[in-house]
Amino acid sequence: MDRLHPTSLHQLPSDIAVPRYERDALRAGIVHLGVGAFQRAHLAVVTEAALHATNDLRWGIVGVSLRQADTRDALRPQAGLYTVAIRDAGEDGAPRETLQVVGNLLDVLVAPEDPEAVLQRIAHADTRIVSLTVTEKGYCHDPATHALRWDHPDIVHDLAHAAAPRSAVGMLVRGLQRRKARGLGSVTLLSLDNLPANGHTLRGLVLAFADKVDADLAAWIVAACTFPNSMVDRIVPRTTAADRERISARLGVRDAWPVLGEPFLDWVVEDRFAAGRPDWAAGGARFVDEAAPYETLKLRMVNGTHSALAYLGAMAGLATVDRAIAEPLLRGYIDALMREEIAPTLPPLPQLDLDAYRARLLQRYANPALQHQTRQIAMDGSQKLPQRLLGSVRDRLNADQPIERLALAVAAWLHYLRGVDEAGRAHEIQDPLAGALAEAMAQADQASQGVADAQAAERRRVEVFTRLTPLFGDLAAQPRFVAAVARGTQALRERGVFGTLQALC
Structure with a gap:
């Protein structure tokens, strides 16, 4: 040829x-x-x-x-x-x-x-x-x-x-x-x-x-x-x-x-x-004249939910985005994440129909012809989470609003960092801070040992891990954030992705 x-x-x-x-x-x-x-x-x-x-x-x-x-x-x-x-x-x-x-x-x-x-x-x-x-x-x-x-x-x-x-x-x-x-x-x-x-x-x-x-x-x-x-x-x-x-x-x-x-x-x-x-x-x-409102919209609504869907989907053994969003529990979670926790943090965009934008995004994720791999999106989480998810978390905390779904997305990343999905299949952690993340995970696991109460042990684990200041900044000192992420990581480990989402609904 x-x-x-x-x-x-x-x-x-x-x-x-x-x-x-x-x-x-x-x-x-x-x-x-x-x-x-x-x-x-x-x-x-x-x-x-x-x-x-x-x-x-x-x-x-x-x-x-x-x-x-x-x-x-x-x-x-x-x-x-x-x-x-x-x-x-x-x-x-x-x-x-x-x-x-x-x-x-x-x-x-x-x-x-x-x-x-x-x-x-x-x-x-x-x-x-x-x-x-x-x-x-x-x-x-x-x-x-x-x-x-x-x-x-x-x-x-x-x-x-x-x-x-x-x-x-x-x-x-x-x-x-x-x-x-x-x-x-x-x-x-x-x-x-x-x-x-x-x-x-x-x-x-x-x-x-x-x-x-x-x-x-x-x-x-x-x-x-x-x-x-x-x-x-x-x-x-x-x-x-x-x-x-x-x-x-x-x-x-x-x-x-x-x-x-x-x-x-x-x-x-x-x-x-x-x-x-x-x-x-x-x-x-x-x-x-100013792109910032559109940047925030895209980083939080598109990139933030893409990462959440990728980590939860990959751990559940769902190889592509369309497979993940086809699961009713995952689709419902992503829809509610956008509607209830991300949308209220967005700057005014008077000409935007946000409900139509959200519906179009779900439709884009469902495109079966793309075969977009969840593990491809999951790469480089340390570089992505601060702007994709943690900005929304901070805005919700400052407004004294719930962060349960956002925290679950962060917890899903920590769950993914285990390097093994829920079926026991290993995956490589591709991240420029892979070594530092592994060390932080080991320190967090060690710090939680000997804490008798399971919930307290998980909070201690998350508190130590989130001391990675290049990623989390001051969020490690936010008890509501640490507690919410700990609830997510504990649920994912004990119930798995779908059991966690079922309980969240």
């Missing part, structure tokens, strides 16, 4: 969308750190729509892989072309799929192999936007305080090795340092990660690092760069070998790395761009 390539586009079936602009004339106006499935199914798709709508060819994308060469190795023989498969189910429940070949990814650089090439691209005259999807852990910060971790090995390395940075923050600052030295113009730094006030957070981290390097550089960044906040939303499951085979068969040529996505796509972004931007509105982006 031939490879997907510009020279093979004419072979594709007529119902598959392909680039209609003059691809050879594209210039790389966007550098994207963390080129992966989400970026290719979200930012690149919206950019493709802008290119088709305006034919403004300044907005090609150069992707940067921060760790591995697999994306580069798959896509470079295809000249950057890849397929986006949008999957849902028809009224009969059968999966259906529409395909689009995206053409705006011009190259993929691999930072560990050639950090110089990444710095040169950030400092290139064509570059107007540097965007990021590096996940929460990629910011090398404390999730509870949003402060840069000066003891992080990558940050320590990047301060000492200007020409070969490893972290996203280090690459940005060292690239901007070259940009300043060359007398180049302004650039926008755009976070697309699930962080509260992601633009403000990125700005704080970049300026903190830059100030350590050179105070004049930090001042130049303040004057020359903007950091818009944004909210992104699309479920993008991991591509499997079966997906590659199915999509390639439909194309009639081999695509080494297609991506999957749901039909739903949302992007709310502050319209503060230092050197222009594509007409992303053509692809569904919404430009606002």
Whole structure:
């Protein structure tokens, strides 16, 4: 089978969308750190729509892989072309799929192999936007305080090795340092990660690092760069070998790395761009003066419930999100969690029908065509819980309101950290703080030994574990929080997921 390539586009079936602009004339106006499935199914798709709508060819994308060469190795023989498969189910429940070949990814650089090439691209005259999807852990910060971790090995390395940075923050600052030295113009730094006030957070981290390097550089960044906040939303499951085979068969040529996505796509972004931007509105982006309310909505309603569903579902042996939400007890819990404990913490969004939003979200979770793995969502919990769940917990505690369902979601994470589901199947704890979490668990277990009363022992266990201040901050000192999480962990251990949910109802 031939490879997907510009020279093979004419072979594709007529119902598959392909680039209609003059691809050879594209210039790389966007550098994207963390080129992966989400970026290719979200930012690149919206950019493709802008290119088709305006034919403004300044907005090609150069992707940067921060760790591995697999994306580069798959896509470079295809000249950057890849397929986006949008999957849902028809009224009969059968999966259906529409395909689009995206053409705006011009190259993929691999930072560990050639950090110089990444710095040169950030400092290139064509570059107007540097965007990021590096996940929460990629910011090398404390999730509870949003402060840069000066003891992080990558940050320590990047301060000492200007020409070969490893972290996203280090690459940005060292690239901007070259940009300043060359007398180049302004650039926008755009976070697309699930962080509260992601633009403000990125700005704080970049300026903190830059100030350590050179105070004049930090001042130049303040004057020359903007950091818009944004909210992104699309479920993008991991591509499997079966997906590659199915999509390639439909194309009639081999695509080494297609991506999957749901039909739903949302992007709310502050319209503060230092050197222009594509007409992303053509692809569904919404430009606002302030993105914070939308960020809070998405982090708490979507990401918070996604994590809760993933931990409970994974421990109950439910491999995918659609399987989990199909269980009436889990669906009822997630619905009540949103309605009763999360929704009251949200900022005003006058134009939003929150009941319709909640119903649509449950419908998205039920999409059987995505096969989104609960264990994939369960990764990196230490980096996710502070913004997905603990912000809602704090707001509820401050309002003296119940937190039983939120606390159960936190307890489900602790339950998952056992590393074995309720059927005895082992799973790996994939988390940048895996070692610290295991140590905290051991200390908590030890501290609870010898406490005769089972409930008191569980409270002691949770109290000790929640002293992990980078995650929980001051919540360890909140007796209501500790007691509620302890009730959840004890119930999950003694009754299992479904027994716990039955009692909660």
